[in-house]
Every structure is written in C-alpha cells, then in structure tokens.
Amino acid sequence: MSLSPITLLVGTTKGAFLISGASDRTGWTVRGPFCGGWTINHMGGDPETGTIWAGGGGDWSGAGVWRSSDGGATWEVAKLTKGQMDDWAANDPDFAKMIGWTDTPPPFGTDFSQIWSLSHAHGTLYAGTKPASLLASRDGGVTWDKVEGLTDHPSSGNWDGGAAGLVLHSIVSDPGDPAKLWVGISAAGVFATEDGGATWDRRNRLANAEACAHTDHPAGPRDGETGHCVHNIVRAPGDSDLLYQQNHHGVWRSSDGGRSWEDINAGLPSTFGFPIRVHPRDASTIWTLPLNGDMEGRFPPDAACAVWRSRDGGASWQAMREGLPQEACFFTVLRQAMAGDTRDPAGVYFGTNSGSVFGTTDEGETWHEIARHLPTVLCVEVLEAV
Secondary structure, X not given: OOOOOEEEEEEEXXXXXXEEEOOOOOOOEEEEEEHHHOOEEEEEEOOOOXXXXXXXXXXXXXXXXXXXXXXXXXXXXXXXXXXXXXXXXXXXXXXXXXXXXXXXXXXXXXXOOEEEEEEEEOOEEEEEEEOOOEEEEOOOOOOXXXXXXXXXXXXXXXXXXXXXXXXXXXXXXXXXXXXXXXXXXXXXEEEEEOOOOOOOEEOOEEOOHHHOOOOOOOOOOEOOEOOOOEEEEEEOOOOOOOEEEEEOOEEEEEOXXXXXXXXXXXXXXXXXXXXXXXXXOOOOOEEEEEEOOOOOOOOOHHHOOOEEEEOOOOOOOEEEOOOOOOOOOXXXXXXXXXXXOOXXXXXXXXXXXXXXXXXXXXXXXXXXXXXXXXXXXXXXXXXXXX
16 A cells, blocks of 8 residues: 555554545545554654554553554554563463464563654664663664663663653654764653764753752752753754753753753743644744643643744744634643644644644644544654655
8 A cells, every 4th residue: 555645643542543645735534543452652654665663552462563564554563572461361372362472472571561752764763662761673673672872871770750651752863963862751851872872961951050940840940950851852954953842841942962951931821741843944943832731730721722833943932823722622732742744834733632633734824623533642743755
C-alpha cells in the first residue's frame, strides 16, 4: 500500500491510527487501530522508504516497537521486554497458542516496561524507554542495543520520575552532525552528546539565574537550573545550537545547544503545558499549547482552547483561537501530541485526550477538527511522501 501525500501518525491508548490526507491537506480519512491494540506512546516514519514505526507497550504486553513497510497494511513487532502475558503463556499452552507466543526470551528481559519515544536520523532509529534509557537500532528497528553512555551517566542514581514515571520522551538530532543528540528525561532534565552517545552532558543551567525568581514549585527553576521536569524539546531549523523546550514550569530557549536556557514565558497565560513545535524553515516561529496548571486540572485556561504562536523566538506571543473550542473545553494535549508538516504555509496538528485531532494549514490562523472520537491521543507525528 502506497503512502498518501501526507499522513498523520497517531498513537493512542488503543493502538496506532493513520490519518491520510490529499496533497492540499483535505479529505482526511482514518485507518486503524493497528499494533494489536497496544498503548502506542510515539510513532515515526522514514519518508525515503515509507517505513512506519510505533513504540509502546505496558506491564501486560511488555515493551516493543512495531514496524510497517507497506503503508500500514501489515505490521510486525520487535518485542523488547517481558510482560505479564509472557508469564501467563509460559504456564498455559492454550493461551500461548491463542496469542502465537514463543518462549524466545526478549533481549532486555524486564529492564523497562514501555517505549516512550522514537527518532530516526542518519540511518539510526533511536528509542527512549520507561524507566529512562536510550536504545539504538541500525537495521530499521529489527535489533536493538542500549546506549550505555547515557545509562551509566554519573547522575543516573539520582534521577527522579515525574507523574508518568521516569521516562525518556524527547530525542532530538542534528541533521548536519550524526554525533550530536539531545534527549529529555522527566524528571532528570536535558542531556546532550557530541560523540555519538559515548559521553553525555547534563544541560539545565539558567542563562541568568539571578534574574529568575525563586519558585516554591518543586518542578520550578532553582539553584541555577531550569528545573529537571522537561516536557518536550525541539531544535530550530538551520541552527544546530538553537533549541526550545516546554517544561513543567514554562517555555525556555537556548542558543548554545542547551548549555544555558532563558525564560520566554512573558505573554503566555500560564507556565504549564506539554507540547512545543518550531517552524520547519523559520527558527523564530514556534507554537505551544498552554494548560491552566498541573494542580488545576490540566486543561486550557478559562476552558477556552488556544494555540499560542510566537514569530520572534518567544519575545512576544499571540493566541490563535479561530476554529478551536472556546467554551467548556477541558481536554489535555500531551507532550508528544503536536507535530507539523513542511509545506508552505506550514501545517500544525495536535491531538487531545478526548480523541480529537485538530489541524491548521495556515500556520495557526484557522483550525479545523480533522478527526474525532479516537481513543486518548498520546502522540501525533507527520509523514510526508517524497
């Protein structure tokens, strides 16, 4: 099955879905669920080959990465850890036969329970796990190795999990340098490597600690650092050292590869949110979707949804509301549930925990609901046919 001109890769609590559109980004159709009904935390694709990956799992199934090389028509899983179903199957031949179970031990035993993030760059597919570790596959997701340099970081014994556990959820590569990589771990912070993963730096320092007000929130900036509960990291186009992050206490910008971060929250209605997206060509245009707070319900402020856009790198912000629900809107948009295409003008898409997917084809000026009644959306990514 060939890919559509543009396909949204949507991971949910009940499997993966593919939402396909025409070249003019209309006529969206939904296919799925795929991947055996697994929880799918993140998806990715290779536009050169059309391969699609979906990572997820849980205590029942164990962790794994599903792979389709035919546009979603068929899928196979690289099962990486053991789940409760394996124990059941080992003691129940009828159940083992029903699910097609074999007694081949998974390569990582019980090291982690879920795949939380995927990223394909320079011929390598990376995966982040829960609890936090980084995996790498150089054969398209068939076999995997652990990036021990991160696992063995001197600070790893002090990493603390956030509300969702200790998860590695952001993997950011540099198109011009395969040795450079950034990851985000909640709640251990931002880490970077410039030698292909052999060694890692922890990069959470405030650009101007004296000017940043102390906060009583445990996830807020203090002690010269931004706080370690990073929610999402994106890299700006054209400048390998310009990064943005949304963390548990605001939106931040780094112009030196994460070595220092400056607060760019002024003008936003809250300092809490999950996703952030940067324009595919304009490093100063970013989008985020603030929520009212971690203890206030985690829904849009005043129950009126807006995607906030900055055209100047976070110096100022504008609320983009047209086409989005402005009354009784209580959904949450999670950290990996916002993505974009590379068209001109650029499209941005986000999914909600109430099962809707919204999109804009004019960089946020107007929005349209392009799918509804899906399971809880955990991720949205975009795959464009070459």
